[in-house]
Amino acid sequence: MNTFTYQDLLQLVLPEVIVVVTTLLVLALDLMFLRGSEKPLRTSIGAIISVLGCAAAAVWILHTPQTTNVLDGMIVLNPLAQHIQIALLTISALTILTFIGSTFTEHISEYLALILLATVSMMFLVTTQNLLLLFLSLELLSLSLYILVAFNKRSARSAEAALKYFVFGGISAAFLLFGFSLLYGLANSTNLARIGNTIHESTLDPLLLVAIVMTIVGLGFKVAAAPFHFWAPDVYQGAPAPSAALIASGSKVAGFFILFQVLAIGFSGAEGGITRNDYGAGWVPVIAIVAVLSMILGNLVAILQTSVRRLLAYSAVAHAGYMLLGVLAHTDQSLSALLYYAITYALTVLGAFGVIAIAEEATGGDTLADFAGFSRRAPIPAFCMLIFMLSLAGIPPLAGFFGKFYLFSSVLSATLRLLGLLWLVVIAIAMSAVSLYYYLKVLKSIYVANPPADTSPISVPALRQIVLCLIALGVVVLGCAPNLLLHWL
Amino acid sequence: MLAWTIYISFLGVLVLMLLPSRSVRITRILALLTALAGFIVALNAFANQRTGELITITRVPWIPSLGIEYYLAADGISLTLVLLTGIVAIAGVLFSWNIDYRAKEFFAFYLALIGGVYGVFLSFDLLLLFIFYEIAIIPKYFLIAIWGSTRREYAAMKLALYSFIGSAMVLIGLIAVYVYAGATTMDLSRLAQYPLPVHFQMWAFPLVFIGFGILAGLWPFHTWAPTGHVAAPTAASMLLAGVVMKLGAYGCLRVAMMLFPHGLDPWGFHFLGFGSWRDVFALLALIGIVYGAMVALVQKDFKFVIGYSSVSHMGFVLLGLMTLQQIGLNGAVLQMFSHGILAGLLFAVVGRMVYDRTHTRDLSELETMHLGKVIPFAAATFVIAGMASIGLPGFSGFVAELQILIGAWRANPSFAILAGLGIVIGIAYTWRAMQKAFFGSSAFTSSAATHSVPPITVPERIAAIFLIGVSVFVGLYPQILLQIIIPALHSPMFDGLWKGRGR
Numbered sequence: 001m002n003t004f005t006y007q008d009l010l011q012l013v014l015p016e017v018i019v020v021v022t023t024l025l026v027l028a029l030d031l032m033f034l035r036g037s038e039k040p041l042r043t044s045i046g047a048i049i050s051v052l053g054c055a056a057a058a059v060w061i062l063h064t065p066q067t068t069n070v071l072d073g074m075i076v077l078n079p080l081a082q083h084i085q086i087a088l089l090t091i092s093a094l095t096i097l098t099f100i101g102s103t104f105t106e107h108i109s110e111y112l113a114l115i116l117l118a119t120v121s122m123m124f125l126v127t128t129q130n131l132l133l134l135f136l137s138l139e140l141l142s143l144s145l146y147i148l149v150a151f152n153k154r155s156a157r158s159a160e161a162a163l164k165y166f167v168f169g170g171i172s173a174a175f176l177l178f179g180f181s182l183l184y185g186l187a188n189s190t191n192l193a194r195i196g197n198t199i200h201e202s203t204l205d206p207l208l209l210v211a212i213v214m215t216i217v218g219l220g221f222k223v224a225a226a227p228f229h230f231w232a233p234d235v236y237q238g239a240p241a242p243s244a245a246l247i248a249s250g251s252k253v254a255g256f257f258i259l260f261q262v263l264a265i266g267f268s269g270a271e272g273g274i275t276r277n278d279y280g281a282g283w284v285p286v287i288a289i290v291a292v293l294s295m296i297l298g299n300l301v302a303i304l305q306t307s308v309r310r311l312l313a314y315s316a317v318a319h320a321g322y323m324l325l326g327v328l329a330h331t332d333q334s335l336s337a338l339l340y341y342a343i344t345y346a347l348t349v350l351g352a353f354g355v356i357a358i359a360e361e362a363t364g365g366d367t368l369a370d371f372a373g374f375s376r377r378a379p380i381p382a383f384c385m386l387i388f389m390l391s392l393a394g395i396p397p398l399a400g401f402f403g404k405f406y407l408f409s410s411v412l413s414a415t416l417r418l419l420g421l422l423w424l425v426v427i428a429i430a431m432s433a434v435s436l437y438y439y440l441k442v443l444k445s446i447y448v449a450n451p452p453a454d455t456s457p458i459s460v461p462a463l464r465q466i467v468l469c470l471i472a473l474g475v476v477v478l479g480c481a482p483n484l485l486l487h488w489l
Numbered sequence: 490m491l492a493w494t495i496y497i498s499f500l501g502v503l504v505l506m507l508l509p510s511r512s513v514r515i516t517r518i519l520a521l522l523t524a525l526a527g528f529i530v531a532l533n534a535f536a537n538q539r540t541g542e543l544i545t546i547t548r549v550p551w552i553p554s555l556g557i558e559y560y561l562a563a564d565g566i567s568l569t570l571v572l573l574t575g576i577v578a579i580a581g582v583l584f585s586w587n588i589d590y591r592a593k594e595f596f597a598f599y600l601a602l603i604g605g606v607y608g609v610f611l612s613f614d615l616l617l618l619f620i621f622y623e624i625a626i627i628p629k630y631f632l633i634a635i636w637g638s639t640r641r642e643y644a645a646m647k648l649a650l651y652s653f654i655g656s657a658m659v660l661i662g663l664i665a666v667y668v669y670a671g672a673t674t675m676d677l678s679r680l681a682q683y684p685l686p687v688h689f690q691m692w693a694f695p696l697v698f699i700g701f702g703i704l705a706g707l708w709p710f711h712t713w714a715p716t717g718h719v720a721a722p723t724a725a726s727m728l729l730a731g732v733v734m735k736l737g738a739y740g741c742l743r744v745a746m747m748l749f750p751h752g753l754d755p756w757g758f759h760f761l762g763f764g765s766w767r768d769v770f771a772l773l774a775l776i777g778i779v780y781g782a783m784v785a786l787v788q789k790d791f792k793f794v795i796g797y798s799s800v801s802h803m804g805f806v807l808l809g810l811m812t813l814q815q816i817g818l819n820g821a822v823l824q825m826f827s828h829g830i831l832a833g834l835l836f837a838v839v840g841r842m843v844y845d846r847t848h849t850r851d852l853s854e855l856e857t858m859h860l861g862k863v864i865p866f867a868a869a870t871f872v873i874a875g876m877a878s879i880g881l882p883g884f885s886g887f888v889a890e891l892q893i894l895i896g897a898w899r900a901n902p903s904f905a906i907l908a909g910l911g912i913v914i915g916i917a918y919t920w921r922a923m924q925k926a927f928f929g930s931s932a933f934t935s936s937a938a939t940h941s942v943p944p945i946t947v948p949e950r951i952a953a954i955f956l957i958g959v960s961v962f963v964g965l966y967p968q969i970l971l972q973i974i975i976p977a978l979h980s981p982m983f984d985g986l987w988k989g990r991g992r
Contacts, residue, residue, distance in 0.1 A: 395627060396620035405616070405664070406555070412668040419665060426661055433650075433657035440630060440649060448634045448642065483552055 004070060012068065012075055015057040015085065016120050022053025023116040030109030039108070040101070046112045047100050053116065054093040057123075058086045073129040073191035080339075083488045084126045084257055087343050091250040091350060092119040097467045098354040099242040103361070104152040111151055115246060118144035122254040129261060131180045131190040138176070138222070138258075141251060142169045148243035149235055161231075161238025168221060168231040176218025182211035183266070192266040200269030204281060208270055212283045215262060216290065222255035224313075225320045226294040236313035237366075241357035244309065248316055248353065249346030256323055256342050263287070264330040271330070274421075287328045288424065294321030295431045302438045308356055308366045311438055312349065315392060318435060319345055322428050326407050329414035329421065336489040337403075337410040343485065344391070344399035344478055351471035352388040354464065355381045362458040368441060373451025378458040380465050382446050384472040391475050393439040394432050399479040404432060406482070491534040491611060492546045492561050494527045494571060495621075498604030505597040513592045520596035521582045527607065528575030534563065535572050541565025541973030543678070543980055546611065556673040560614040565977030566742070566822055567610045569970050570735055573829040574610065576959055577731035578603045581724035583952035584837045587845060588636065588722070595636055599724060602628035606732050610739065615663055615675040618744070619656070622736060626652045629733065632725040633717060638844075639790075644713075644720030648729075651703055651713035658700030659740065662693045666748060680748055681982045687751045694752020695766050698745040702770075704737030706803040708777035715796035723840030726792075730799045730832035735825045738806045742821070746810065750985030753813065771811040771904060777804030778911035785918040791843065791850040794922045795835045798878065801911060802828045808908060809893040813986065815978065817896020820889050822974045823967065827877075827885035827960065834874040834956040841949060842867035843926065846942035852922065856929035866945045868927040870953045875919040877960050880912060885963040 010017065026046050034042045066077045096115060105111055121140035128134050146169065150162030184190055186208060187198040199208065220228040236244050263283050272282020298318030305311040323345075326338030356366055358381050363370040375382035391400035408425045415421055478485050501523030505516060538544065546561040563571065581599065588595050601624070608621030626649060634645035667675060670683045685693075703710040714734070718726045746753070755765045763769050781801030788794045802824070809821025844850050847858060861868040877884035880891075890912065898905035963970060979987075 390627060396623050401620070401623070405660075408660075409555075409664045409668055409672065412664055413672050416668075419669070422665065425664065429657045429661050433654045436653045437646070437650060440646065444634060444642065444646075447631060483554070486552070486554060 008070075009075075012066070012070065012077065013124075014064075015061050015089075016123050018057040018060060019053055019089075019116055019120045019123070022050060022056075023113045023120070025053070026050055026116070027109050027113050039103075039106070042108050043100055043102075046108050047096050050096045050112050050116055051093045054089040054096075054119065058089045061085055061089075069129075071130075072189075073193060074133050075127055076129045077127055080489065081127045081257075084253065084339065085123050087346075088119060088122045088126070088250050088253060091253065091343075091346050092116070092122075092246070094347075094350055094467065094471060095242050095246045095250070098245065098350070098357065098464065101461050101464055102240065102242065102357065104154070104240050107151075111148070111242075114144045114148050114151075115242070118148070118246060119250070122250055125254045126257050129192040129265060131183065131192070131195075134258065134262070135173075135177060135180060139173060141254070142173065142222075145243070145247055145251060148246065149239040151243060152238075152240045155238065157234075157238035158240065159238075161234045165231045165235045168228075172218045172221035172228065175214045175221075179211045179214025179218060182207055182214065186211065192262065195266045196268040199267060204270060209281065212267060212270065212286060215267075216283065216286050219255065219259045219262065220290055223252060223259060223320050223323070224316055225290050225324060226297045226317050227290075229294070229298070229313075229317045229320075232316060233310045233313040236316070237307055237309045241353045241360070245350045245353035248312070248349040252316070252320075253339075253342045253346050256327070256338060260327050260330070260335055260338065263327060264335075284328055284330075287324055291321045291324035291328060291424065292427060294318060294324065295428055296321075299431045299434045299438075302435070305438070306367050306369075308368065308371065308442055311442065312352060312356075315435065315438070316349070318431065319392075322404065322407060322432070325411045325421075325424055325428060328424070329411040331410065331414050333410040334407070334414060336486065337407040339489045340482065340485055341403035341407050344403050344475065347471055347474055347478075348388045348391045348400060351384060351468055351475070352392075354468050354471070355385040355388070358458065358460055358464065368445045371442065371445040372449040373455070374446040376451050376457075377455060378460055381460060381468055384468045385446060386443060387472045387475055389439040389443050391479065393436045395436075397476070397479045399475045399482070402479050402482045404428075490546070491530060491563055491571070493530045494575070494607040495561075495604050495611065497523055497526045497530065498600045498607060501600040502597045502604065505593055505600065508593065511593075513589055516592045516596055517582070517586060517588075520600060521579070523600055524575070524578040524582050524603065527603065528572075528579055531568075531571045531575040535568055535973075538563075538565075538568055538973060541568070541976035543613075543977075543982075551614075551617075555675075557616050557675050558614050559617060560676060561611045561617075562613040563611055564980060565973030565975070566739070567977075568973055569822060569826050570610045570732075570739060570829075571607060573735065573826050574603065574606050574732050576956070577727060577829055577833045580833055580837065580952040580956050581727045581731075583948040583955075584727065584841045585722070585724040586946065586948040587841075588724075591635065595632070595722075598628040598631050599728070602632070602728060602733075606728075606736060609736050613677045615667070615677055615680060615744065617675075618677070618740075619659060619663055622659070622740065623656055625733065625736065626656070629717075629725065629729065633721045636722040636725070637720040638722070639720050640716070641720045644716040648713045648717040651710065655700045655703035655710075655737070658696050658703075659744070662697035662700065662745075665689075665693060677743070677747065678982050681985065685749065685751070687754065690749040690751040691754075691756075691766075694745055694749035695769075697749065698741050698752075698766070698770065701737045701740030701745060702807065705734055705741060705807060706737070706777065706781075706800045707770075707807060708773050708780060708800070708804065711777060711781070711800045711803075714800055715793055718796040718799065718836065719790065719792045721840075723837055723845070726836040726840055727833040730795075730836055731829040734799065734803050735829055738803065738810070738821070738825055741807065742810055742818075746986055747982055750988070753986075767811055767813065771808060771901075774804045774807035774811060775904060775907045775911075777801065778808065778908055779914065782911050782914035782918060786914060786921065788918075789852055791852055791855060791922060791926055792836070792839050794852075794918060795832070795839055798835070798915065798918065799828070799832050801915060802832070802878070804911070805890055805893050805908065808897055808904065812893070812896035812900040812904070814896035814899050815975075816892050817900065818978050819971060819974055820892025820894075820896055822978075823885070823963075823970060824889035824893060826970060827889045827963065830956050830960050830963075831874055831878045831884075831886060834870065834953065834960075835878065837949070837953065837956075838867055838871045838874065842870070842945060852925040855926045859929055861927040861929075863942055864945055866950065866953075870957070871923060871927060873957055874960075875923050877957075877964070879916045879919050883961065883964050885960045885967070887964060888967040 302314035391398035605625035612618035785797035
């Protein structure tokens with residue numbers, strides 16, 4: 001290894017540094033100068049600075065495209081990882097924008113700072129191929145998210161959700177660490193690429209199988225795949241809307257990217273197989289089981305939900321199942337399809353939580369009954385919700401449809417003419433037909449049911465409507481012209 | 490130019506949504522103008538197309554990395570159905586002239602549905618076709634769930650789920666064929682020429698055929714159709730029976746049969762007397778014809794009679810396809826057109842002219858109302874439409890069903906005999922419904938005399954005469970459509986279908 005100065009390091013992680021500085025700036029400004037100001041003002045100023053920080057980081061990344069791999073895989077920069085960073089920054093910025101106007105907390109700068117810290121950790125997460133840094137950033141991300149979930153101190157649900165999330169998160173982190181320690185023992189390195197090379201040469205070790213399972217348990221928690229999803233419904237329901245949105249969007253994107261990296265690079269050579277003429281132990285069969293379980297359980301349980309947030313939680317489990325198919329195929333094309341799916345999904349869920357927040361403030365709840373006649377009370381957010389729900393259900397020409405098409409066809413292409421993974425694709429498509437039912441239930445409540453007699457139109461702040469419309473426009477445009485995103489991935 | 494049928498419809502949606510005015514009148518007129526513009530564009534293209542060959546409308550790369558194109562084109566079959574869509578769309582708007590409740594949204598959903606339908610008929614890129622096909626599902630749901638009648642939410646959800654399950658099956662077949670052919674193109678004509686192995690086609694064909702067949706009312710997957718038609722508001726049931734069911738039949742022909750012609754080959758063994766998928770689907774179509782007609786015969790609800798008659802008539806289309814005879818396929822395409830016009834008209838009489846005035850569709854109640862005297866125009870329209878739909882010579886239904894029967898006879902005489910039985914029962918249920926609804930017994934003259942209903946309005950008369958006129962014109966001069974349908978069926982894309990004809 002050649003010498004490497006702090007200056008070089010600082011240059012490589014400058015985007016992260018920018019976001020950290022923004023974090024401190026937001027905290028300092030709010031706590032020192034804006035103490036006495038009105039809450040809306042504090043929120044707006046804090047949010048604007050945060051968004052500007054994210055934008056600055058994104059611009060810097062765009063202007064310094066780099067391909068490096070330094071410090072034993074600690075920092076691996078390539079165009080793909082950098083574009084994911086930009087996507088994560090965008091998602092965080094949009095989350096912050098939907099936060100403007102929220103009333104659940106007094107501690108505005110702390111909340112914004114935590115979102116930014118979570119962003120930093122996600123940015124580190126996608127640019128590392130080293131087990132140590134990977135675990136570290138994953139922990140930073142989890143810790144920020146635990147607090148973000150608990151932030152609504154007036155709600156018992158919020159506290160309960162945070163505790164559940166914390167307990168599950170702690171256990172799964174232990175699993176992950178145990179898996180990583182086994183990996184280190186096997187390969188004598190924390191660099192994913194080296195681990196992959198070592199594993200490639202050796203035979204399939206029972207210890208390796210344990211490591212595979214442990215790692216998948218740990219990361220499966222992060223992406224809310226069944227059967228590691230038990231925290232999701234409670235967190236989605238209890239957390240403040242922006243926190244839930246961030247967990248459902250940004251943390252999903254980062255989680256899937258890193259899951260793909262660990263499995264495809266770190267465990268290369270231990271894939272195993274599930275096609276007709278290629279059965280074998282490895283991580284692919286494990287992922288296949290988790291994926292099938294997630295798709296079936298997520299979709300079927302979502303049918304029973306009456307709370308829209310819980311419905312979204314189970315649908316998130318189902319979507320995790322579809323996305324796991326992209327991990328399982330582990331080709332370049334399936335990675336690009338997976339990322340397209342994850343990013344557009346993140347955008348859609350972000351918007352959906354924005355609408356839920358509006359409805360909750362007006363009606364005090366998030367059950368299907370609370371949404372009754374929403375289209376007559378707030379036509380624009382209702383129309384945005386129509387787009388989000390239909391996109392989640394995979395109706396063209398929205399992004400969700402193209403995501404599904406591209407993902408499934410790339411999964412099928414992984415085995416070329418053999419169509420070995422056809423059965424998984426059949427399950428996925430069949431289950432997405434089931435999913436239309438519960439998404440339509442939400443829309444039925446919004447568009448078909450009549451509003452309660454004594455209701456008036458909901459006044460929604462213009463900024464929120466604009467943000468929602470922008471997200472909805474993004475979902476439509478990315479669906480009609482997927483190339484805009486595809487050529488970055 | 491023809492592509493503007495799609496764009497105009499979606500532009501209409503946009504304009505209606507952004508329209509600040511709350512005036513229902515302006516909304517209606519805008520919707521009518523949009524439908525009219527689409528029809529004129531279609532008619533213009535029809536007038537300039539004399540040969541029925543494939544003409545490319547637009548072809549630009551859309552997602553180059555996946556080889557997917559934005560490829561619109563039209564041949565004789567598409568053009569016939571585009572014309573049908575234009576006609577039914579206009580009539581639908583005219584028959585919804587009385588919609589006041591959330592009228593803006595109604596017409597926005599209505600035009601979105603029309604736009605999707607135009608898109609399906611004009612797409613020659615498989616993915617694009619599928620996209621338009623799915624776009625058409627969602628407006629149907631809202632049209633029925635919001636503006637419908639009897640058990641509307643149940644019927645709407647059932648229809649949406651059936652459609653979506655069908656399209657999920659199509660999607661599986663679509664992705665499989667795309668990947669199998671090298672994942673480089675979705676162009677229908679190129680995929681049709683790709684030598685897909687027989688074992689692949691053997692499972693892909695029934696999958697895609699049933700997937701589209703669900704929407705075409707293929708027995709036993711037809712159950713969404715009667716409930717959906719009955720619950721839907723008049724314009725929506727006109728569209729459902731008139732064009733949406735044709736989407737399914739069109740998909741069966743254009744996608745399933747064109748891409749997987751070897752799926753119709755004999756299996757090489759016999760199972761329960763079936764030797765190929767062709768036998769299976771022909772039998773299902775026949776069951777649909779006879780079963781639909783028999784169920785229609787015993788309905789109490791006037792609209793259910795028409796709902797089941799649609800299943801029966803769509804059975805003819807599917808049977809025509811399965812004859813694999815030139816004349817049978819001609820008949821099938823012509824029947825799509827003819828049934829689209831006539832079913833639209835019948836639903837308009839039942840839903841708009843009768844139900845909106847009497848607020849009942851129960852045949853035994855209608856029997857006491859003497860509607861034949863109260864609203865003679867409705868009675869006359871129903872008599873004409875009923876006669877046309879049972880296949881009286883001089884109307885479009887006769888030419889279509891005759892060709893299907895000849896094709897069926899050539900394929901297998903017993904098919905033709907069973908289908909003939911269906912026609913006979915068809916006469917019975919049409920007569921029964923007509924007699925009960927309009928010419929009830931005169932036992933209760935006193936109560937009937939007191940029944941006064943609003944007269945038939947001008948828009949209704951215009952639309953009814955328009956539809957009847959089209960049916961008579963095509964019935965007297967079927968050559969106008971056949972001259973573009975026949976060359977289209979002989980284009981190289983269908984080569985695979987004709988090559989295996991020796992089976």
